[in-house]
Amino acid sequence: MANIILLGTRKGTVLFDRTNSTWQPRPISHQGVPVCYAACDPRDGTLWASLDHGHWGPKLSRSQDGGATWEDMPPIKYPEGARYIVKYLPTPDFDPTSPEGQPEYRDATVFKIWNIAFGSTDQPGRLYAGTIPGGLFISNDGGMNWELNRPLWNHESRGGDLFNGDATSENRWQGSPASVDYGVFEPGIHSIIVDPRDPAHIHVAASTAGVIETGDGGQTWAGRNKGMLMDYLPNPEAEWGHDPHFVTGCPDQPDHLWQQNHCGVFFSDDGARTWRKVSLPDAGVHFGFPIAVDEHDGRTAWVVPARGDSERMAIGGGLSVSRTTDGGRSWQSFRNGLPQQNAYDIVLRHALDVAGDCLCFGSTTGNVYLSEDRGETWRCLGNNLPPVYSVRFG
């Protein structure tokens, strides 16, 4: 049973402690600093927070005493020579028939550490971090040193190995609106799923590219977007250019993966080899950002539906959570305990989590709700919190 909830918020890290049947917040940590993600390493209880300093660059902070004290960690840096292709210049001589011949390069700088994931128990000290602009960093010493995963960075879908020369293929990755705060429009890795059966088997998801898989510990990567559909490019089944908002997997059934995408909810029961769209727009299940899957039953998942994508707010002024128990063939909507009038909340991609029968989500309106009966009824943990970026049980 989870005994702590970590919130990453616009104004710091908020920890809630379970005391019998109540959850009590502590005074905020990282006061005044935007925290885009906070999570607990289940292997050793270390708490991690990704600080999104507006002025001083992104930093990771960790606590090894349950949140009593925090320490800033050495920064994550791109190695010298790490470049990426930004959108092609719209110059008068631009030739749309051979865009790969005219890329514009930029030296990579970490804008945001968007996600932190933890290695298996067989790999103590192994951590993963996904960044904007689209880097996967790996640490093997508990976050003291980080290394860019070059095979993914150098993937042919991004133009090939730009450390050693110009692009050898066309860049298929596009930007994410989540990067606009930094004055750029670059992709970002927001989901990292390590297979509990095999730590060399990892899925990552990038906005805006899709799902990418490695089976050899990150030496080679391949897109896993078959069955995905998009509605903002001419070819809805294009291999690249998909916008997963968040992707997660079932710990006990790792081949069951779920994806809340910009263009609907998608489910895979074959380890992302194929995806199936399981949205039910008439039931309100289509657009949204977060998604959570049951720890044991890979066919049970929850979403927080939103009106998208031009509005991005609660549907009809009322918050709801929808659950499927049959792999997305049907969805049940739950509203008990959630506001049903004048609610305009949006729940961001990392701001919903599940632990056993407990679910918790937080919104950019600073509201946090908890369910202890698998999403059927809810109670409020706070209405006046800063905008919530992430919610994770620990």
Added chain:
Amino acid sequence: MTHHLYRFFPELEDQTITVPAGSVAEVLRAVDTMTPGFTDYILDEHGALRQHVNLCINDHIVIDKKRLSDFVPNDGTVYIFQALSGG
């Protein structure tokens, strides 16, 4: 420097730090030697000034924000501010 940096480097609070004259980059490197990790808050991984930080030499805003080649004379003072551009 902006007092917000004292939050991360309390040992620098109320200190006047004197280092040899040189480029702004050299001045910051000298401070980083005294206070490891300091430049990670001011500069990105390429040594360029972070977008929302401003540096001044006496009354003049540093021009070269990429390589920090502006020269700080013997009696010059480098100021570090949070830029008003946001962040």
